[in-house]
Every structure is written in C-alpha cells, then in structure tokens.
Amino acid sequence: EDQVTQSPEALRLQEGESSSLNCSYTVSGLRGLFWYRQDPGKGPEFLFTLYSAGEEKEKERLKATLTKKESFLHITAPKPEDSATYLCAVLLGGDYKLSFGAGTTVTVRA
Template identity: 90%
Template structure:
C-alpha cells in the first residue's frame, strides 16, 4: 500500500539555525513528490514538485531533494516568516487523487 510519513511532527528552530524536514514514502512507482506550505487557517500553498531521484529544487531559503525512498526539505538560515506546516504529497496510480503526509509544524524563533 502506498504510504507517506513525515518527520519530525514538530520542529522549533532559532532564527538562522538550518535544518531538514523528512518525507519518507512507499510508493509502487513514484509519480511525483509534491511539497506544500500551509499557514494556520489557510489552504496549502504549492512549493515544489520532484519527479526523479537526484532532482533538487530551490526557492529562497528552501531546497527540496529526492532519493528513491525519501525527500528532504532543507531550510537554510530560516526566518520567523518561514514558520508554517510543511506537507508532502504524491499522486495515486490513476493520478486523479493526491495523498498527503501529516506534515511538519515548523516554528522559527527570533
């Protein structure tokens, strides 16, 4: 059965303290790995899509990487405005549905 697991559940960082969030997946044939950011009380906002092992994408202080079993979201020198919940997701075999992990709640302390 296809599954995705995110860790840690919550992460507190000092401003400027770099770290990584993990998304481990068990999928019978990866069809894309998606990262989203969700602010409290709002809908998730799309960040990145990765399709093949070794692929990397960057946006400001965020960099997403992908291996055959997991994806990492690296946060370099985070700022308080990076505080949010980060979700990863993948599409089903049919591609018509997306399954989400439970997310990592990131808090960046000034």
C-alpha cells in the same frame, strides 16, 4: 499500501538555525512528489514538484531533494516568516489524486 510519513512532527528553530524535514514514501511507481506550505486556517500553498531520484529544487531559503525512498526539505538560515506546517504529498493513480503526509510544523523564533 501506499504511505507517506513525515518527520519530525514539530520542529522549533532559532532564526538562522538551518535544519531538514524528512518525507519517506512507500509507493509503487512514483509519479511525482510535491511539497506544500500550509499556514493556520489556509489552504496548502504549492512549493515544489520532484519527479525523479537525484532531482533538486530551490526557492529562497528552501531546497527540496529526492531519493528513491525519501525527500528532504532543507531550510537554510530560516526566518520567523518561515514558520508554517510543511506538507509532503505523492501523486497516485493516473495523475488524479495526492496522498498527503501528516506534515511537519516548523516554528522559527527570532
């Protein structure tokens, strides 16, 4: 069965303390892996799409990487405004649905 697992569940960081979030997946024939940010009471906000192993994408303090079995979201020198839940999702079945992980809730303290 296709699965997406994120770790850790929660991450508490000091401002400036870099860290990484993990998303491991077991899908047959990955069509795309997506990272989203979700703030409390809001919908997921698109961050990155990765399609093939070795691919990397960057945006401000965030960098996403992809291997054949997992993806990492690296947060460099985080600020309090980076506090959010980060969701990983894989595209399944003919481009029609996303399967989400449970997310990693990141809290950055000033």
